[in-house]
Amino acid sequence: MADRHATMLDGLAADMAAASGEAVTLGALPPVGQITFRGEPACLPLAAAAFGTGVPAVNRFESDGARAALWLGPDEWLLVLPRAEVATTIARFDMALAGAHFAAVDTSAGRLGLELSGPMARAVMEKSCHIDLHPRAFGPGQVAQSTVARVPAILLQRDGRPTYWIFVRPSFAQYLARWLIDAMAEYRLAPIAGPAPT
Amino acid sequence: MLLIPCPWCGRREETEFANGGEAHIARPADPAALSQEEWAAYVFLRDNPKGWMRERWFHAHGCRRWFNLVRHTVTHEIAAAYPPGAPPPPLPGEAA
DSSP states (O other), X not given: OTTOOOOTTGGGHHHHXXXXXXXXXXXXXXXXXXXXXXXXXXXXXXXXXXXXSOOOOTTBEEEOSSOEEEEEETTEEEEEEOGGGHHHHHHHHHHHTTXXXXXXXXXXXXXXXXXXXXXXXXXXXXXXXXXXXXXXXOOTTBEEEEEETTEEEEEEEEETTTEEEEEEOHHHHHHHHHHHHHHHGGGGOOOOOSSOOO | OOEEEETTTEEEEGGGOEEEEESOOOOOSOGGGSOHHHHHHHHHOOOOOSXXXXXXXXXXXXXXXXXXXXXXXXXXXXXXXXXXXXXXXXXXXXXX
C-alpha cells in the first residue's frame, strides 16, 4: 500500500521475520483504522447496520473480512476498518444515529496490531497472558481485554490455527514484539548438527 | 490470586482489577449543612469488617467499568457481583 504509515514496528520487521518458523509466526498488522464507538443500548443494532456487521455479542467480535466490530464493554465497541474509510464511516454514523446518544471517535493512532499465528501460538500466548486460551474457553471470534506481558492489550482470536491479533498502545509495541520474539525462540531451535550418536 | 466475576466480562484474574473500597457510601444530600465531624466521617471513615463485605471494584484492564462485589475479607470467598445501581444483595447468612 503506497500510503502505508510508518510505525514503531517497522524497525523490528526483520527480527520478527527471523524469529518466525513453522511452529509460530509473528508479524505487524498493517496499520488499520480504528473507531471507538460508544452508544446507548437502543442504538447498537442501528450502529451495527450502519457499520456493516452484526451486533457483537459479549466478549466476541463480528467481522465481514475487511471490517470488524469488537465488543469491549456493554456500551463500547472498537471498530477496525481500512484507514481510508474512517471518516466516511463516522459520517455514516452521524446520519444513521441522528438523535441517539452515541460517540464515534477516530482512534486509529491509538493502537498497533501484532499477529501471532501457528500451532504453538497458544503456547507463546500462555507465557504472557492469564486469560484462559484453551479451546474450551476461548476460540475463533472471541475478544478479550487484558494484559499481555504486563501490557494492557486487546486480544482476539481470528481462526483455529490459532491466529491471534494483539492490539497495544504504539509506545508498548516494540517492547511487546521483542518480548514475543524471545518467547518464540524455543519453538524454532535448529536440529543439532554433527555426527550421529554412536 | 482471586478469580473475580466481572458482571460484564466474566471471570478474570485479580491483576486486571482495582479495589475501590466499601460500596454504597451515599454522598450527603446537602454537604454544606454537615459539621466537620460528619464530613470527615463521610470522607474517611469506613467499615473494616472481618467477614462479608460489599466492595466496589474497577475492571481496569478489561471493560473499564465499576461494579460491586460481595467478598469475605478473611477467606476471599466471593458471594455475588452486581452492577452499580442494582439493589445490594443480602450478605450470606443474613436474612433477605
